[in-house]
Amino acid sequence: MALKRRLSDPNSHVECDLTSIDPNKILFGGQVGPVTVKGRSWKSPLGLTCRAITATVTECQLDMGKVISKQKLVLNTPALGSAMVALSDTDFGNFITHPLMKPPSPPQLTNKNSINGNINADKNKLLFLRENVSLDPSSGIVTFYGTYAGSKWKFMLQRNTNISDTNEDKASIHASLVKEEEGSIIQDVDAIEKALTKTTSKFFNEMDLELDGTFLSFNDMQLTEKGDEPSVMISLRIKVIKFPSPGLEF
Structure with a gap:
C-alpha cells in the first residue's frame, strides 16, 4: 500500500x-x-x-x-x-528524460575542426528528448533522439552481440547527426558521432x-x-x- x-x-x-x-x-x-x-x-x-x-x-x-x-x-x-x-x-521516452537520468557529458572536442567556437556552453550539454522514440523488435533497436552542440542527433540502442573478454558491455549505441540548427556549424561530424557513441554506450552500461x-x-x-x-x-x-x-x- x-x-x-x-x-x-x-x-x-x-x-x-x-x-x-x-x-x-x-x-x-x-x-x-x-x-x-x-x-x-x-x-x-x-x-x-x-x-x-x-x-x-x-x-x-x-x-x-x-x-x-x-x-x-x-x-x-x-x-x-x-x-x-x-x-x-512512451515509457522509454519518460525514462531517459526523468530527473534521475542525468545524461553524460561528452568529451569536449577542442580541435578547431570539430565544433564551431561560437556555440555556447548550454548547447554543449547533451539532452535526451522524450518524443519520437521507436521500438523495432525485428532489428532489436530502440531509436531515440537528443540535442548536442546546437544540433539534433539520433541514437540507436541495441543489445551488444559482440561480448568478449575485452568487451563485456551488454548494450551498444550508435549516434548520428540528424539536423544542424541554424547558426550551428559542425565541421567534423565523424568526431562528434564517435564521441557521442562512446559516451552514451558507456552511460547505459554503467x-x-x-x-x-x-x-x-x-x-x-x-x-x-x-x-x-x-x-x-x-x-x-x-x-x-x-x-x-x-x-x-x-
Missing part, C-alpha cells in the same frame, strides 16, 4: 509476494524473504512510467531492535536482487540510479512484440542499502 500511494495513477497495480515466512527467523534473526514486488501500468508523480515490472530481493536482514524501537524498517546488511521492467516507446538508498544498475536488455505494442525489456540489478523515505517522489 505504501508503494501504491507513491504512484500517481489510481489504476496502477501493485502486488507483493513475501515467501518463506518463518516467525522465528524474523523475530530472532530479522530474516525476511525472498520478497517479490510486481506491478502493471505504473506512473510516478515525476512521470516515470512502465507497462510492467517484477522486482525480487532474495533476502532482507532487518535490525529488529530498531524495527521495534523506531517503528521503521532498517537493514543490517544490503539486500541484493534483480528486476525486469517492460517499457513502451547506469546506476539511486532512489534514496536503493540502487538500480543496468544488466541486460531485449525487445519483444508480446502484448498490445512492442516493449523493451530492461534487466536491472538491485542493491538496497536502506528503504526509501515515505515522502520520496520519483
Whole structure:
C-alpha cells in the first residue's frame, strides 16, 4: 500500500509476494524473504512510467531492535536482487528524460575542426528528448533522439552481440547527426558521432540510479512484440542499502 500511494495513477497495480515466512527467523534473526514486488501500468508523480515490472530481493536482514524501537524498517546488511521492467516507446521516452537520468557529458572536442567556437556552453550539454522514440523488435533497436552542440542527433540502442573478454558491455549505441540548427556549424561530424557513441554506450552500461538508498544498475536488455505494442525489456540489478523515505517522489 505504501508503494501504491507513491504512484500517481489510481489504476496502477501493485502486488507483493513475501515467501518463506518463518516467525522465528524474523523475530530472532530479522530474516525476511525472498520478497517479490510486481506491478502493471505504473506512473510516478515525476512521470516515470512502465507497462510492467517484477522486482525480487532474495533476502532482507532487518535490525529488529530498531524495527521495534523506531517503528521503521532498517537493514543490517544490503539486500541484493534483480528486476525486469517492460517499457513502451512512451515509457522509454519518460525514462531517459526523468530527473534521475542525468545524461553524460561528452568529451569536449577542442580541435578547431570539430565544433564551431561560437556555440555556447548550454548547447554543449547533451539532452535526451522524450518524443519520437521507436521500438523495432525485428532489428532489436530502440531509436531515440537528443540535442548536442546546437544540433539534433539520433541514437540507436541495441543489445551488444559482440561480448568478449575485452568487451563485456551488454548494450551498444550508435549516434548520428540528424539536423544542424541554424547558426550551428559542425565541421567534423565523424568526431562528434564517435564521441557521442562512446559516451552514451558507456552511460547505459554503467547506469546506476539511486532512489534514496536503493540502487538500480543496468544488466541486460531485449525487445519483444508480446502484448498490445512492442516493449523493451530492461534487466536491472538491485542493491538496497536502506528503504526509501515515505515522502520520496520519483
